[in-house]
Amino acid sequence: MPEQPAGSNLSRRKLIVLNCAAMAQHGIVLLLVGSVLPYMMKSLDIAESSAGIMLAVGSLGFTLGPMIAGTIADRSQVKRALMAGLAIELVALCFFGFVPAFGFAVVTAFTLRFGAAFVETSVNIIPAFIEKRGKGDSRKVGSLMNLIHFFFSVGALVAPLLAGLVLKTTGSWRPVFWIGAGLTAALALVLLPADLPSAASHQRGEKPQKRFKAAELLNPTLILGALALMLYVGAEVVVSSWIVYYLEQGLGFTAIVATSGLSVLWMGLAVGRYLNSVLARYLPSKRLVVGAGILGLASGLGLLTAREPVAVYAWLGVLGLSMSGVFPTVMAEINSRNPRTVGVVTGVMTVAASVGALISQLLVGFVAEGYGIGVAIAIPGVLMGTVALVFAFVPVLRQEPTE
Numbered sequence: 001m002p003e004q005p006a007g008s009n010l011s012r013r014k015l016i017v018l019n020c021a022a023m024a025q026h027g028i029v030l031l032l033v034g035s036v037l038p039y040m041m042k043s044l045d046i047a048e049s050s051a052g053i054m055l056a057v058g059s060l061g062f063t064l065g066p067m068i069a070g071t072i073a074d075r076s077q078v079k080r081a082l083m084a085g086l087a088i089e090l091v092a093l094c095f096f097g098f099v100p101a102f103g104f105a106v107v108t109a110f111t112l113r114f115g116a117a118f119v120e121t122s123v124n125i126i127p128a129f130i131e132k133r134g135k136g137d138s139r140k141v142g143s144l145m146n147l148i149h150f151f152f153s154v155g156a157l158v159a160p161l162l163a164g165l166v167l168k169t170t171g172s173w174r175p176v177f178w179i180g181a182g183l184t185a186a187l188a189l190v191l192l193p194a195d196l197p198s199a200a201s202h203q204r205g206e207k208p209q210k211r212f213k214a215a216e217l218l219n220p221t222l223i224l225g226a227l228a229l230m231l232y233v234g235a236e237v238v239v240s241s242w243i244v245y246y247l248e249q250g251l252g253f254t255a256i257v258a259t260s261g262l263s264v265l266w267m268g269l270a271v272g273r274y275l276n277s278v279l280a281r282y283l284p285s286k287r288l289v290v291g292a293g294i295l296g297l298a299s300g301l302g303l304l305t306a307r308e309p310v311a312v313y314a315w316l317g318v319l320g321l322s323m324s325g326v327f328p329t330v331m332a333e334i335n336s337r338n339p340r341t342v343g344v345v346t347g348v349m350t351v352a353a354s355v356g357a358l359i360s361q362l363l364v365g366f367v368a369e370g371y372g373i374g375v376a377i378a379i380p381g382v383l384m385g386t387v388a389l390v391f392a393f394v395p396v397l398r399q400e401p402t403e
Contacts, residue, residue: 024158096108271320
């Protein structure tokens with residue numbers, strides 16, 4: 001494994017550090033809306049179904065971005081996709097700090113998640129470029145992917161704590177987004193002089209770049225992987241976006257206790273992803289994902305029985321632990337089987353994930369308004385159980401693929 005990946009002016013270690021920083025920023029940005037959702041709803045005078053529509057439209061933006069970003073990464077440079085995403089995010093975060101009405105919030109949510117799609121796709125591609133191409137070693141890529149996603153969890157853990165502190169200090173949710181804009185601008189400035197590895201640089205002296213064919217979308221393994229991510233991300237965005245609202249409106253917790261619950265969830269995710277970065281080197285992906293789905297079902301349903309903060313935090317921590325390895329492990333497994341079209345494959349997988357987010361946000365908004373948030377919050381556990389069922393059918397990779 002080369003110390004300095006081809007096409008980059010940075011060492012492998014520095015590339016990993018930058019990728020981790022980008023993931024941490026991404027985690028913060030994606031959790032900001034969910035962290036202040038009850039206060040946005042009150043300020044904009046909207047009900048649960050309208051909030052669900054706003055979040056779903058944001059997910060639609062996330063659906064449209066990945067294929068564009070993946071194509072840019074495969075045919076040009078992953079840095080261009082990443083910097084474009086950060087620029088779009090910066091504009092949306094600044095506007096969220098001034099958004100005057102619900103319609104503007106919907107447009108801004110779409111723009112923010114569209115930019116976030118570029119960022120997420122880019123940072124999920126880079127690990128496959130850091131590792132030597134053509135080896136198809138899914139366990140090495142999976143280990144690195146879990147490590148990098150650990151920092152996503154760290155950012156997601158920080159976001160609700162930051163939101164709770166700002167809310168308590170200022171009494172307003174808008175400064176939360178201004179702080180997010182400052183962090184995004186700082187990351188963009190750090191990345192500006194860096195040369196990130198690209199698909200083209202990895203193909204120098206090797207076979208010509210393979211183009212992704214539409215027929216490859218029918219590959220059963222890609223379909224199952226995409227479906228697993230669709231279900232998983234549906235579960236993740238529901239619990240991330242609605243748990244603060246559930247804890248405040250459903251259980252009567254205070255703002256700081258409710259936002260701390262979201263941080264506990266992401267603390268479990270952070271710890272779990274660090275553990276998965278080790279376990280992924282020794283255990284097959286199927287065992288990790290199926291086991292995680294079963295544990296997610298149990299902990300998601302257990303959350304419904306908890307009424308006191310300590311019990312709620314315990315179940316949220318276990319739920320986060322169970323969810324931790326699903327996204328990076330599934331993504332690494334599918335990417336490692338498609339080493340020459342990793343950008344587009346990542347885009348396809350991310351689109352599927354964002355479709356899951358869109359559907360689940362709409363569903364939860366209407367279920368919460370029609371039947372209560374206590375019923376809606378059961379959805380993540382059910383989705384996690386379905387992830388286990390789906391990924392159990394992924395064929396075992398008995399031999400590492402070669403080109």
